Amino acid sequence: MxxxxxxxxAPPPAHADGxxxxxxxxxxxxxxxxxxxxxxxxxxxxxxxxxxxxxxxxxxxxxxxxxxxxxxxxxxxxxxxxxxxxxxxxxxxxxxxxxxxxxxxxxxxxxxxxxGDRKGIHRFGEFTAPLDEALTHVVLDLSGRAHLSCNLEIPAQRIGNFDTELVEHFFMSFANTSGTTLHIRQLAGKNSHHIVEATFKAFARALRRACEVDERRAGKIASSKGVLTQQ
The missing domain is CATH 3.30.230.40 (Imidazole glycerol phosphate dehydratase; domain 1)
Structure with a gap:
């Protein structure tokens, strides 16, 4: 890698059809x-x-x-x-x-x-985000192992033209290519927009923490195995 x-x-490769x-x-x-x-x-x-x-x-x-x-x-x-x-x-x-x-x-x-090789990062992240009546808890691990456990109860089938079924699918797809173990729990919420937005905010804050450099690690990988694999 x-x-x-x-x-x-490095410059990005050209798209196949220009x-x-x-x-x-x-x-x-x-x-x-x-x-x-x-x-x-x-x-x-x-x-x-x-x-x-x-x-x-x-x-x-x-x-x-x-x-x-x-x-x-x-x-x-x-x-x-x-x-x-x-x-x-x-x-x-x-x-x-x-x-x-x-x-x-x-x-x-x-x-x-x-x-890259994920050396020196915190690896784990957790955050609970409110948005008015909605409250979502996200815990994630940049483990190299893809997993999603998602417990969202979104009342509306659509927010505007957006199919709310795609919220879970977005996070599943992200987890698969990023090598993230991701747990999402809805703790409260009635408004569909609020529930989804609280989820993305909590996810962002948890991901930020997991990606941040842990000064005490001194550049070492946060794993007893010594590697955070992508397989």
Whole structure:
């Protein structure tokens, strides 16, 4: 695996059909930090590019056809203090499933690349976030092992045009490519928008903690095995 620094400085490969990811006609901002990465994902259904800088300041620039997801990506950036840049096109005339899935897969893959061998990080993160009557608890482990346990009871089938079934699928896809063990528990909530937004805020804060450098680790891997595998 290339070092995070190498991944950050190497130019991203061109998309197969020459697609150039842009937001409002402008190219996505570059990510050049030592813990940053760019991932492109292209299928017959979607074209996605995600850039992330773990040690950012909460910047979020997105252009996807899923408006509510753009709002949630902003929560991840703002509360995780990550810089997150996403451009995507997808077959949303069918539904949003493929686009949401592939953005999450690319985001998880970018995080995994940016973390590199995961030396010196806290590894574990936990946060409980309220939003008015809603309350969600998230615990995660950047273990290299993908797992999702999700207990959300979202009353509405849709928030605007967004299918709320895709919330769990987003986190499952992210966990699969990032190598994250992720537990999500809804403790309270009646308003669907509040429940989902509280979940993304709690996730962002927990992920921020897990990614932060543990000074007492002195660059060592937080595992008795000495490795956080991706398999």
């Amino acid at each position: 290339a070092s995070p620094a190498a991944a950050a400085t 697609w150039t990811p842009t937001v409002a006609g402008h190219s996505l901002p570059a990510v050049t930090g030592p813990r940053s990465a760019t991932v492109q994902r292209q299928t017959k259904e979607t074209k996605v590019e995600v850039r992330i800088d773990i040690d950012g300041s909460g910047k979020c620039v997105t252009q996807t056809p899923v408006g509510f997801l753009n709002h949630m990506l902003d929560q991840i950036a703002s509360h995780g203090l990550f810089d997150v840049y996403v451009a995507a096109e997808g077959d949303t005339w069918i539904d949003d499933h493929h686009t949401v899935e592939d953005i999450a897969l690319a985001l998880g893959g970018a995080l995994a690349q940016a973390l």
